[in-house]
Amino acid sequence: MEFRIGQGYDVHALAEGLPMWLGGVQIPSQTGFVAHSDGDVAIHALCDALLGALALGDIGHLFPDTDDRWKGVDSKKLLAAVLDLPALRGWTVVNADITIALQAPKLAPHIDSMRGTLAAVMGISPARVSVKATTTERLGFVGRREGCEVWAIVLIERK
Ligand code: MG
Numbered sequence: 392m393e394f395r396i397g398q399g400y401d402v403h404a405l406a407e408g409l410p411m412w413l414g415g416v417q418i419p420s421q422t423g424f425v426a427h428s429d430g431d432v433a434i435h436a437l438c439d440a441l442l443g444a445l446a447l448g449d450i451g452h453l454f455p456d457t458d459d460r461w462k463g464v465d466s467k468k469l470l471a472a473v474l475d476l477p478a479l480r481g482w483t484v485v486n487a488d489i490t491i492a493l494q495a496p497k498l499a500p501h502i503d504s505m506r507g508t509l510a511a512v513m514g515i516s517p518a519r520v521s522v523k524a525t526t527t528e529r530l531g532f533v534g535r536r537e538g539c540e541v542w543a544i545v546l547i548e549r550k
Contacts, residue, residue, distance in 0.1 A: 393549040394485070399439025399449075402540045403432040413491065413498070413539075414505025414522055415467050415512065420496050424539065427456035431466035433489055433522070436543040437509065438466075438473045440487070444547050445478055470512050485546040486519040493539045498524035 409423030412431040424430025438450045454461045454469055461469070473479065487509070491498060498505075502522050510517040527533040533540060 395444040395482075395547050397440040397442065397444030397545050397547070399436040399441075399443055399543045400541070401432045401435040401439065402538055403430050403435075404538045405536060412466065413493075414489070414501070415470075415508035416501055416504045418496060418498065418501055422536070428454070428461055428464045428469065429466050432539050433491055433505070433541045433543070434466035434470050434509070436541040437487060437489060437545065438470055440543040440545040441470075441473050441479065441484075441547070444545060445482070447476065447478055467508070467512050470509075474513065479547075481550055482547040483550050484513045484515050484519065485548050486515075486521070487513070487543060487545045488521040489523065489541060489543045491522065491524045491539065491541050492527050492533045493524060494526050494529065494534050494536045 403424040403426050405422040406425050407422055411418040411420040411423040412429040414433040424432060435450055442448055450469060505522045506517045506520045510520045532538050
């Protein structure tokens with residue numbers, strides 16, 4: 392049995408009046424993420440973790456923000472496209488663990504929805520997908536509500 396582990400990290404800036412997509416679900420919020428895609432920073436970190444597990448580069452390389460095909464794209468489609476890469480088709484996700492640092496709004500009511508949504512895209516049980524949220528106690532750019540940062544770790548297993 393062969394296993395690989397990968398980690399991913401992403402940051403997006405917040406701005407007034409944009410939709411907030413996080414972990415594949417829309418979060419009611421006065422602010423949303425500035426991005427070429429829908430700005431789902433959690434999915435972007437997860438994609439980079441999957442790519443990192445097999446040393447396949449990063450999503451900025453796969454889906455360049457200069458390419459209009461990815462303008463406003465639902466990041467769930469990016470995650471599905473990563474999992475459908477020839478190099479990843481022979482692998483299955485054992486588990487994923489995602490940590491979101493965001494000052495506001497509170498994400499607790501949306502955690503289970505994110506877990507279920509991400510698990511469905513990855514074709515695994517929500518029990519294998521952890522989503523955790525934290526504030527940064529008002530410190531740094533996250534604490535000043537200027538942005539959001541996300542760390543993701545995945546373990547994959549060759550089918
Ligand atoms: Mg991103």
